[in-house]
Amino acid sequence: MFNESVSPTTSAHPFDKAIALTSLGADNFAGNTSPDYWNMIGPFGGISAAVALNAVMQHPSRLGEPVSLTINYASGLGQGPYTVTARAARTNRSTQHWVVEVFQPNTDGVQETVLTANAITALRRATWSGNDMPMPPVPAPLEVQRQTVNASMEWLKRYELRTITGKMPKKFDGVVRQDAPDTASLTQLWMRDEPPRGIDFCSLAAFADVFYPRVYLRRPSPVPVGTVSMTVYFHASAADLLACGSAYVLGQARGQVFQNGFFDQSAQLWSESGTLLVTSLQIVYYKE
Amino acid sequence: MFNESVSPTTSAHPFDKAIALTSLGADNFAGNTSPDYWNMIGPFGGISAAVALNAVMQHPSRLGEPVSLTINYASGLGQGPYTVTARAARTNRSTQHWVVEVFQPNTDGVQETVLTANAITALRRATWSGNDMPMPPVPAPLEVQRQTVNASMEWLKRYELRTITGKMPKKFDGVVRQDAPDTASLTQLWMRDEPPRGIDFCSLAAFADVFYPRVYLRRPSPVPVGTVSMTVYFHASAADLLACGSAYVLGQARGQVFQNGFFDQSAQLWSESGTLLVTSLQIVYYKE
Numbered sequence: 001m002f003n004e005s006v007s008p009t010t011s012a013h014p015f016d017k018a019i020a021l022t023s024l025g026a027d028n029f030a031g032n033t034s035p036d037y038w039n040m041i042g043p044f045g046g047i048s049a050a051v052a053l054n055a056v057m058q059h060p061s062r063l064g065e066p067v068s069l070t071i072n073y074a075s076g077l078g079q080g081p082y083t084v085t086a087r088a089a090r091t092n093r094s095t096q097h098w099v100v101e102v103f104q105p106n107t108d109g110v111q112e113t114v115l116t117a118n119a120i121t122a123l124r125r126a127t128w129s130g131n132d133m134p135m136p137p138v139p140a141p142l143e144v145q146r147q148t149v150n151a152s153m154e155w156l157k158r159y160e161l162r163t164i165t166g167k168m169p170k171k172f173d174g175v176v177r178q179d180a181p182d183t184a185s186l187t188q189l190w191m192r193d194e195p196p197r198g199i200d201f202c203s204l205a206a207f208a209d210v211f212y213p214r215v216y217l218r219r220p221s222p223v224p225v226g227t228v229s230m231t232v233y234f235h236a237s238a239a240d241l242l243a244c245g246s247a248y249v250l251g252q253a254r255g256q257v258f259q260n261g262f263f264d265q266s267a268q269l270w271s272e273s274g275t276l277l278v279t280s281l282q283i284v285y286y287k288e
Numbered sequence: 289m290f291n292e293s294v295s296p297t298t299s300a301h302p303f304d305k306a307i308a309l310t311s312l313g314a315d316n317f318a319g320n321t322s323p324d325y326w327n328m329i330g331p332f333g334g335i336s337a338a339v340a341l342n343a344v345m346q347h348p349s350r351l352g353e354p355v356s357l358t359i360n361y362a363s364g365l366g367q368g369p370y371t372v373t374a375r376a377a378r379t380n381r382s383t384q385h386w387v388v389e390v391f392q393p394n395t396d397g398v399q400e401t402v403l404t405a406n407a408i409t410a411l412r413r414a415t416w417s418g419n420d421m422p423m424p425p426v427p428a429p430l431e432v433q434r435q436t437v438n439a440s441m442e443w444l445k446r447y448e449l450r451t452i453t454g455k456m457p458k459k460f461d462g463v464v465r466q467d468a469p470d471t472a473s474l475t476q477l478w479m480r481d482e483p484p485r486g487i488d489f490c491s492l493a494a495f496a497d498v499f500y501p502r503v504y505l506r507r508p509s510p511v512p513v514g515t516v517s518m519t520v521y522f523h524a525s526a527a528d529l530l531a532c533g534s535a536y537v538l539g540q541a542r543g544q545v546f547q548n549g550f551f552d553q554s555a556q557l558w559s560e561s562g563t564l565l566v567t568s569l570q571i572v573y574y575k576e
C-alpha cells in the first residue's frame with residue numbers, strides 16, 4: 001500500500017532527503033542512510049533520532065505533536081537501507097505512546113535491531129506556563145565567529161555552528177580541566193541547518209545531538225565515544241516552530257558526571273528570540 | 289517453565305513484595321500491584337519504574353548492570369495482576385538494549401499496554417571519572433525534620449523523607465512563585481525506604497520519582513498531574529550500591545520549563561557520602 005503523504009520528499013534540502021521514509025503499509029517504513037550526514041563510521045546520531053521521530057510524524061494514526069522522544073543507539077548503523085517500525089502501543093484521549101524500532105540486515109541477511117525508540121505525542125492545550133531556565137546572556141549569532149568545518153565529518157558541513165563558549169580543545173593532551181563544576185564541561189553555541197531550513201520537531205531532535213562529546217572538553221583525550229541513549233522533550237508547538245522560521249537556535253550542553261565508561265549530557269535549546277524549545281539528557285559511552 | 293531466581297521474594301520488605309515478578313518463561317513475567325505503594329488512583333510511578341527494571345534484572349540473559357532506564361506511563365495501572373515482557377532487542381559485547389512492556393486486561397479481558405520502557409545494561413570498566421555536579425551543601429539527615437505523612441497516599445508511608453528546601457506548599461492559593469529561576473522550583477531532600485532497605489538499582493529508580501510535582505511548588509494550584517515519561521541514568525555499580533547499605537540518599541529536583549500542559553523535572557540523587565548515583569529527567573502532564 002503506497003501512501004503519498006509518507007513518500008520521500010522532493011525537497012532539495014539534504015536533511016529532508018536524509019530522514020525520508022517510504023511507507024511499506026501498516027506500521028512499517030523504509031529508509032536509507034545518507035552520505036550527507038555521515039559521521040566517522042556511521043550516520044550522525046542526531047539524524048538517526050530525526051528518522052525515528054519522522055516515522056511517528058509520518059504515521060497516519062498519529063495523534064497530536066511530539067512531547068517526548070527517547071532513542072537508544074543499539075548498534076552502529078551501516079551504510080544502506082533500513083526498515084522502521086512505529087507502533088502506537090497506546091492511544092488515549094489526548095496522548096499517544098509510540099514504540100519504534102529500526103532494523104538492518106546483518107551480513108547473513110538476517111534483520112537485526114540497530115535502534116530502539118519511544119515517543120509520546122499529545123494534543124496540547126494552552127495553560128499557565130513558566131520558564132525556570134531562561135536563555136543565558138550571549139552575544140547575537142552574527143557577533144560570534146562561525147566554526148570552520150572538520151572535513152573528516154561530513155555531517156558537520158550540514159550545520160552552521162557559532163560557538164560562544166566551550167569550543168572543542170585544540171590540543172588533546174589529556175589534561176583534566178579544573179574549572180568550576182558548572183562550567184568545566186559547558187558549551188554554548190548558535191546553530192542552524194546549512195543551508196538554512198525551517199525548524200521542526202525532527203530538526204530539533206537532531207540539534208539536541210549536535211554537541212561534541214563533553215568528555216573531550218573536560219579531559220581532552222582522543223578516546224572512542226558514542227551516545228547510547230538520548231531523551232528529548234519538546235516544549236513548543238508546531239505553530240511556535242513555524243514562527244521561528246529558519247532562525248538560529250541557541251544550544252547549551254554540560255556533563256553532570258563522568259563515571260566508569262559513561263557520562264551524561266544535560267542540554268537545552270532556545271529559539272533565537274529566547275523561547276525554551278527543548279530540554280534533553282543523553283548518556284554517552286567513553287573508553288578509558 | 290519456573291525459574292527459582294525470578295520467583296517472588298519471601299523478604300518481608302514491602303518494596304521487594306511490590307516489585308516481585310514470577311517468570312512465565314522466555315521474556316514473560318507476572319506481577320501484581322501492591323496496596324503498599326498505592327498513590328491516589330494507581331500505583332506510585334516510582335514503583336512501576338522499579339517493576340519494569342526488575343524484569344530486566346531478573347531476566348536470565350541479562351548482561352551487566354543498568355546504565356539507563358526510560359519508562360513511559362501509557363495509562364494508569366489498575367489494581368491487580370499484570371504481565372511484563374522484557375526482550376533483549378540487541379546484545380553487543382559490553383552493552384545490551386532492552387524493550388519492556390507491561391500489560392493489563394481491559395474490562396473485556398483484552399490485554400492492553402499500560403507501560404512501555406527501554407533499558408540499557410552494560411559491563412562497565414574502571415576509567416577516568418569526574419563529577420561536575422557535586423552534592424550541594426546541606427545539613428546532615430538527622431538535622432532535618434522528618435516529613436509527616438499524608439495519610440491519603442499510602443506510598444508516602446514507605447519513605448522516610450526529610451526536606452531541606454522546597455517543601456510542598458501548605459496553601460494551594462495559585463500564587464506563582466517568583467524566586468530566582470534556579471530555585472523557584474527546587475526541592476532538596478534526604479530519603480530512604482521505610483523501613484530501611486539496602487539501596488539497589490530498583491530502589492534508585494523509585495527514588496528518582498519521589499519528588500512531588502514541581503508545578504505545585506512553582507504555582508500552588510490543585511490541578512491534576514501525572515508523569516508521562518521518566519529517564520533515569522545510573523552512575524554507580526552494584527558494588528558501590530552495596531557499600532551504601534541502607535544509608536540516606538540526597539535528592540534534588542527542579543523544573544526547567546512549564547509549558548502548555550507539560551513540565552519537565554531535572555533530578556539528581558547522591559549517596560549520603562556524596563557520590564552522584566543517578567541523574568534523571570522526567571516530563572509531567574498538568575492541567576490548566
